[in-house]
Amino acid sequence: MSDKDKFQLLVFDGDFSLPSIEPESIKSILYCTVTGVPIEVNTFNSYKTAFNKVPPVLIHKNLRFKDYEQIVAYLKTVNFNLDSELEPLERSECLAMTNLVQSKLKPVIEFNYWIEHRNSNELMNIWFMRSLPIPFNYYYTRHFRDRATDFMESLYPSETDTEIVKEYIQRAAIDCLSSLSARLGTEDYFYGKKPTSLDVTMYAYIAPFLKIPFPLNEMNNVISMWPNLVNLVKRIDSTYFPELPKGSKYLKFEDQAKTNDDDVSYAAIVILTISATTLMLGFAYTRGYLTGKMLN
Template sequence: MANETAKFKLNVVPGDYGLVSLDPECIQSILYTRMAKVPCDIRLSSSYRVCALFSTPSLVDGNETIRSHQDIAQHLRMKNYNVDFGLTRNQCSRTLAISSMVNEKIKPLLEFIMWIDKRNSEELIIPWHMKALCIPFNYFYTNQRKQSAENLIESIFPMEENPEVIKDYLTKAAIDGFSSLSVVLGGNEYFFEKTPTSLDILVYSYLAPFLKLPFLAVDIGNMVRNMWPSLEKFVKRIDAKYIPDIIDNPRNLVQIERNMDNGDDVSISAIIILSVSAVSLVMTFIIQKGFFRWR
């Protein structure tokens, strides 16, 4: 049910397997709004009124729509919702350095495992999204995320095509990243002792999926649990404090209710966009499979 006092609306991909969302950027935006105590109504992209935006995460503030977590966080800071308020100059510098390390060493492995590894992407990740999201947003989203992951990996390995070589390299880099995070975190509750910041949000968003998603071809989660138990405790700590309503039991591809609650109707233009997009996707599929050829 919507928050009647909400000032903002945040559109996100749904969650499962104990994750508040299966999209790391959506996880970041959800956590930011909770840590900063933003009056926000979280809306899942499993309904047409949300997915018609074709963008997640996206924050609606009146007539303005802000896309991507980075821009959302910047917009909220301008509205005086700042999770990094009070950080020293040294802490800000450390935040930039550690965030860069996470994006360079840990994010690529998660992107590879979720969207490029053949078994995980075709048997777990893509089927889940195809069922959880509504047509045609599920096609657009999965294609966009897969292409984004491929672009990222290609930028790192422009001359390498062997997926096993790439996975081995990424795994070694991620192991180094996990080890560094464990050392920096130490025995603290969060990376800057008892106050969570944007750094904690970023680390959680790329660490929690490894621990919670039932990947078929790799077992990074057990490696993290066995070698760096402090990181697992870190994830559980954030779950308990900021996502206490998270569902632990996986829906495992169970159909999500696609209702349009709170009187939000789908506009005629949105219906036209969705219909044309769906027809275009079907025609593209038919042509690619050779069922129809131009004479």
Template sequence: MANETVEFRLNVVPGDFGLVSLDPECIQSILYTRIAKVPCEVRFSDSYKVCTLFSTPSLVDGKKVLKGNQEITQYLRSKNYNIDFGLNGMKCSTTMAITSLVQEKIRPLLEFVMWIDKRNAEELIIPWHMKVLRLPFNYFYTNRHKKDAENLIETMYPYEDNPEVIKDYLNKAATEAFSSLSSLLGEKDYYFEHSPTSLDILVYAYLAPFIKLPFVSVDIGNMFTNLWPNLEKFVKRIDAKFMPDLTDNARNVIQSERNLVNDEEVSISAVIILSVSAVTLVMTFIVQRGFFRLR
């Protein structure tokens, strides 16, 4: 997108494996800006400048910074970028119900599979983030998301310690939710006929990782092909219409929109923040390993 047309800047986690981002919230923010045709420059958090100065996802409009997908979409709606305009009361109620279904039954399984399942976390998700994001932010990001996932699952199953039992519970709940989403979509292009809304964005953001990520210990992608083929087609339909520049090649990002920030452009304040963060990380490691004891 040409710089002269850019009104907003969106900071997100990079994508890979045919995903525009590996973070579902970032996926939602990116897709919303595309469907709503927001004049927006997407900046990936694989540069020191973005890592140091912004969280993900975050939207910058002049001196104003909006954090998190919910805050971002609400702000864009206030700027007349509203893809839900015209939905009647029944459709709004359906949106709320399906949003709860996704958040309560599908999101927990994705969090578990990505961050708690030992093989997936240690062989795919964490190594990918450690390689793509900048030091020390890769440590901060992976530790925070792993802890958030653990807290979510612990809140849901406070008296269950066996991860395999928890996975079975989550799989059963998510399978029922996938079936409900499939039945509701039917043969339609989108959940409310011909125009995508924020509901389609939410569903896409939590289906696409299951379908596209090469998980080590589970093969959920093939389940969609066999059990819910219309959901798989739904994801491919959105890819083709709104993100045709994506490919399935490993370590793919949207090169045409990627902001290749030169490290020399990082401000002095950013360098100071980065340096303090790095020193703090190293000192924490030293103290935890017992190399240095505080008296």
């Protein structure tokens, strides 16, 4: 490669053995890894990086590309094209299938990340609050949640009940997954022996459900119904991300705190009871309700 400049890719940090927590970032990382772009991945978790735009951002020779589509379009112009070996008909089908995945699985991701109350309050919110520096953590959690709400509103403008919206988007996602599974069959990847942009997109939208321990994760059970899709995710993991750490990076402390909380709770109760009783007795004594005689 003649370009000596490095490609810098700025993404949200990864966790739970995902390359990144956020699907758009996952797509960008995986696309670059598979095409072999010499990237330097910077995670979006310090003040130094936080002043850039919303990840994923690709920086190359003073050029900036601010989302996955732009990144892919640029990488194609510098000869990193994932779909270059496909026949025209396959390329056309790949584009259509990628659109199908994008339009049916993105809603379900956004819903589970930010609209589902338990997931968003107990997991996503805490995760982003911890991984990003102040004040960006406030800004981004807010931003993501608003974006997801807007997304649902524009998809189903006549529905206000989240349960009904959830049913709609899950049904759409299930249809899409069964199409994907039928299309994949017993092959290693959708087209031949190498992943294409379809595999990349699919991985980014399915892997989070398989790996992130959402408090409420119905999609995990749904996806498990199609073992060939689960295997595809595992195959991509072992081929392209063999060294991802297992377990959680940011939520570990919280788990410890929780167990400690359970342990100390008895002690806390005892201390509280003793201090409350002392306080009451002391009050009664000073007011003269209790006299020295009574104590004797």
